[in-house]
Amino acid sequence: MTAMDTKSEVLTPDDLINSLEAIRQNHYKTYPYRIKTIQSKDELPGLAASKLRSHSGGDINHRFEGERYINCTDKAMRRKQLRKLVDEGGEVAVGGTKVSHPLLAKWESQSFGLTAEEIEAAERSDADPGVLIWRGWHVSRDRYYSFPVAIGSGLVGEGENRLFADQQMEAIDKDAETFRKWGMPHIEEALLNRKEHAGIDVEHAEFNERVIKEYCTTPKLQEQIRQVFILRLQQRARIR
Numbered sequence: 001m002t003a004m005d006t007k008s009e010v011l012t013p014d015d016l017i018n019s020l021e022a023i024r025q026n027h028y029k030t031y032p033y034r035i036k037t038i039q040s041k042d043e044l045p046g047l048a049a050s051k052l053r054s055h056s057g058g059d060i061n062h063r064f065e066g067e068r069y070i071n072c073t074d075k076a077m078r079r080k081q082l083r084k085l086v087d088e089g090g091e092v093a094v095g096g097t098k099v100s101h102p103l104l105a106k107w108e109s110q111s112f113g114l115t116a117e118e119i120e121a122a123e124r125s126d127a128d129p130g131v132l133i134w135r136g137w138h139v140s141r142d143r144y145y146s147f148p149v150a151i152g153s154g155l156v157g158e159g160e161n162r163l164f165a166d167q168q169m170e171a172i173d174k175d176a177e178t179f180r181k182w183g184m185p186h187i188e189e190a191l192l193n194r195k196e197h198a199g200i201d202v203e204h205a206e207f208n209e210r211v212i213k214e215y216c217t218t219p220k221l222q223e224q225i226r227q228v229f230i231l232r233l234q235q236r237a238r239i240r
Contacts, residue, residue, distance in 0.1 A: 013213035057127025067142035104193035111190030148215035161201035
């Protein structure tokens with residue numbers, strides 16, 4: 001029985017992170033992480049349909065990141081979360097040049113054949129019931145859980161991108177070469193969403209890990225981050 005199982009002992013920061021990553025690796029035994037490259041134009045309609053589903057019900061990116069910011073009671077971490085909000089919402093909001101992640105996602109979807117009108121219609125439509133539930137849990141968790149668990153939960157997705165950043169960039173380069181052969185327009189815009197996440201999520205994962213290490217220092221918080229980590233992994237496996 002591990003210290004986490006007893007729910008009465010506190011793991012060291014490094015041991016806590018190692019225990020979470022062990023959960024991730026065990027999850028991959030059932031749901032292996034795969035990075036696919038696009039081999040044929042026949043794949044594009046399926047990718048477009050998947051992207052269209054992802055736009056249904058509108059974007060929630062700013063909602064849960066904003067909840068994390070509002071929920072954070074530590075000034076230093078609150079400033080870090082504000083920096084992350086700028087990353088997600090686009091530096092254009094504060095005079096920079098980088099656009100928002102939701103806009104990058106739209107550009108990517110359009111490269112697969114979706115129109116701006118189709119994307120807007122999907123955003124205005126009702127979300128899939130299952131998606132609506134997990135999105136609601138996202139926002140509720142970040143609003144009502146302690147901020148170390150709320151912010152630390154980002155280590156699931158952003159930590160995954162950190163683990164596989166090099167492989168993701170290799171896949172992006174292969175797809176760029178394929179798109180050039182096909183004569184696809186706006187290749188840079190088509191791939192920018194993936195490039196951004198393969199890059200900036202490394203920094204975001206380091207922030208998530210720092211928050212977990214510094215603030216998840218009680219049995220209760222360590223058990224909460226463990227449970228949230230498991231649920232987020234299961235959630236991501238469902239929507240892939």
